[in-house]
Amino acid sequence: MSVTFARGFSAAGLSAGISSVPGKSDMALVVNDGPLDVAAGVFTSNRFSAAPVQWSREVVKGGHAKGMVINSGCANACTGAEGLAQSRKTAEAFAQAAGTTADKVLVGSTGLIGELLPLDHVLSGIEKGFPQLAPSEEAGVAASQAILTTDTQPKRVCLQVDGYRLGGMVKGSGMIAPQLATMICVLTTDAVVSAKQADAALRKATSTSFDRIDVDGCMSTNDTVVLLASGASGITPDMEEFTATVSSACSQLARKIVGDGEGSSHDIKVSVTDASSEEAALACARAVAASNLFKCAVAGNDPNWGRIVSSFGTVPEQIAPYDPAKVTVDINGIRVCDGGAPGQPRELVDMTPREVHVDIALHSGSESATIWTDDLTHEYVHINSEYES
Amino acid sequence: MSVTFARGFSAAGLSAGISSVPGKSDMALVVNDGPLDVAAGVFTSNRFSAAPVQWSREVVKGGHAKGMVINSGCANACTGAEGLAQSRKTAEAFAQAAGTTADKVLVGSTGLIGELLPLDHVLSGIEKGFPQLAPSEEAGVAASQAILTTDTQPKRVCLQVDGYRLGGMVKGSGMIAPQLATMICVLTTDAVVSAKQADAALRKATSTSFDRIDVDGCMSTNDTVVLLASGASGITPDMEEFTATVSSACSQLARKIVGDGEGSSHDIKVSVTDASSEEAALACARAVAASNLFKCAVAGNDPNWGRIVSSFGTVPEQIAPYDPAKVTVDINGIRVCDGGAPGQPRELVDMTPREVHVDIALHSGSESATIWTDDLTHEYVHINSEYES
Secondary structure (H helix, E strand, O other), X not given: OHHHOOOOEEEEEEOOOOOOOOOOOOEEEEEEOOOOOEEEEEEOOOOOOOHXXXXXXXXXXXXXXXXXXXXXXXXXOOOHHHHHHHHHHHHHHHHHHHOOOHHHEEEEEEOOOOXXXXXXXXXXXXXXXXXXXXXOHHHHHHHHHHOOOOOOOOEEEEEEEOOEEEEEEEEOOOOOOOOOOOOEEEEEEOOOOOHHHHHHHHHHHHHOOHHHEEOOOOOOOOOEEEEEEOOOOOOOOOHHHXXXXXXXXXXXXXXXXXXOOOOOOOEEEEEEEEEOOHHHHHHHHHHHHOOHHHHHHHHOOOOOOHHHHHHHOOOOOOOOOOOHHHOEEEEOOEEEEEOOEEOOOHHHOOOOOOEEEEEEEOOXXXXXXXXXXXXXXXXXXXXXXXXXX | OHHHOOOOEEEEEEOOOOOOOOOOOOEEEEEEOOOOOEEEEEEOOOOOOOXXXXXXXXXXXXXXXXXXXXXXXXXXXXXXXXXXXXXXXXXXXXXXXXXXXXXXXXXXXXXXXXXXXXXXXXXXXXXXXXXXXXXXXXXXXXXXXXXXXXXXXXXXXXXXEOOEEEEEEEEOOOOOOOOOOOOEEEEEEOOOOOHHHHHHHHHHHHHOOHHHEEOOOOOOOOOEEEEEEOOOOOOOOOHHHHHHHHHHHHHHHHHHHHXXXXXXXXXXXXXXXXXXXXXXXXXXXXXXXXXXXXXXXXXXXXOOOHHHHHHHXXXXXXXXXXXXXXXXXXXXXXXXXXXXXXXXOHHHOOOOOOEEEEXXXXXXXXXXXXXXXXXXXXXXXXXXXXXXX
């Protein structure tokens, strides 16, 4: 269902000839049929933000959008003034077809950095796509497929809470790192919320979901998460509950990104507990999730805890105060490191499940944090030494 | 020649049965025959520093050492009080054989983290090794071979300057990151220097050599660089020149580590120029050198400059102020990114040489810095998902 699960939204997914793979579905359209046209967005903090990010960041400042056009196959990033003009022209074409103005149209692009869009194909794709717009399940599914790049499967979410609905789709598989994964995510809801409420809920939700996954430590130029609200349910939700709903949707989609991490054979949950602060726990968890050596070991089904402690051993004491001689590390429930020294034999750890749980206790407080990541496989290298589309 | 190039040093390399590979040479002994016994050392900043690091750090505080025993095949890291007792017993055995006290004996270990040493083998190895000690070229070569783990070749250096000599050996191939590569390095000189002078020269030298290479972003628990001075040449060097000589030796050895990076097919030199400060240049260069996506692209001979700018685009503006619209990036002499947008066609870049030069100009000042790294290959993953010794 994805973005059409919430009432008041139409979508389409089609092949516009943007991707270098002939016939690949590479354009998604999402239209908010109202009555509201509320929009909020969160974007990459990369200083080389792509043209569509620069464009859409301005749009959400107004708090309103009629819809969004997303293309895969080209990121339109690091393309200078000409790239920004392309995003504007894309928004203008969508606006004309939708009977609105360009400043109410969000644009998203994903693919290779440093290449301009084949603009003719984008514009003819919008023209071709509008008649296909539908509020149907099929249309939502088609849109969720059109935004994929190296993803092996579409990622969707549908939540129904107290009379209102929230649907969503996301793409993301590589170039996934803290401060938003490399991804484009569209969430839709038929709840009645203001732009300010949507923005607050979305920021809270992304900070504990997309900001807490790390496939390969690489931050993208194109990260975009938008939340569109149609108000079509007529239901005005309790804001705490609404924020929890948006958070749940984001967490589900973030988890799916990790599950589809490029070439991955394990999903790794790194939890740090008993820390002096959440910041300390996060810093340690992120350090482990960023370790190539540890991630290679997991790929080889090796519960190499030395690579875990040596990773979070690099976090400065000012950030994470703890005594290395008190730390414990469990892998899949086996305490392999006890008091900074060898614990149970590593041979006891069963590394065959897809999910690997690393539990680190710092014994310096009561705060905690979790980061999800993937292992580092031959296939990841293969994908990323070949990728050029 | 390695450590025996400088007069006043004897060495040996032998198989002590520590490595899991039967018959592998796994113990190196280095003895300073004087007349001086000056020693300086620089060690990992990892908070889980290994037992031999904890031991040797105390030894160099005194500024004097009779020699060093290094084993490969086991890191003796994260091994608690028992591990530290093993390092002490190792030093005591060496001291007894050398006619000195344990507080004058440096210890180094490299290999798997979280395993205790086979102490009997270490002690019998020292007993067996002492009669083999010689000031010969062969003995220096044997020592340089005994310290290797996943290295494919020994790494040595010999410098002769104004009547005094400096020799050295290093091991290091993976777990190589800023703030000392993962490595054990022994430098010897017959110059007449004080412990304070040796320490100052060594700190300066490592800060611009081993601290500026990054194979895989992973910092070790066992990094150790020591400088031993015998004074046997009778020459008291100019300190500026001596520091330059030690720096040259460290740079040569650091470059050899990158050249032998685990599974690597390219050595990558990332230079950032026209930066507002050296710190800014370093931060940007380190960000690029740490990008798995960029390193995979290089493995695939793909001059993917988008992955370069998206990497240093993550460095906060407070650390590295620059205007993304003014940045240029050259790969092997071709300006692929000009003013933050596409420059020359990427097809013009010849990626076949082993050395890849990335030159980034920030156009925000006149400072610069260089980091050396490797590409990320199938072979790296293979080595690190199989490694267990």
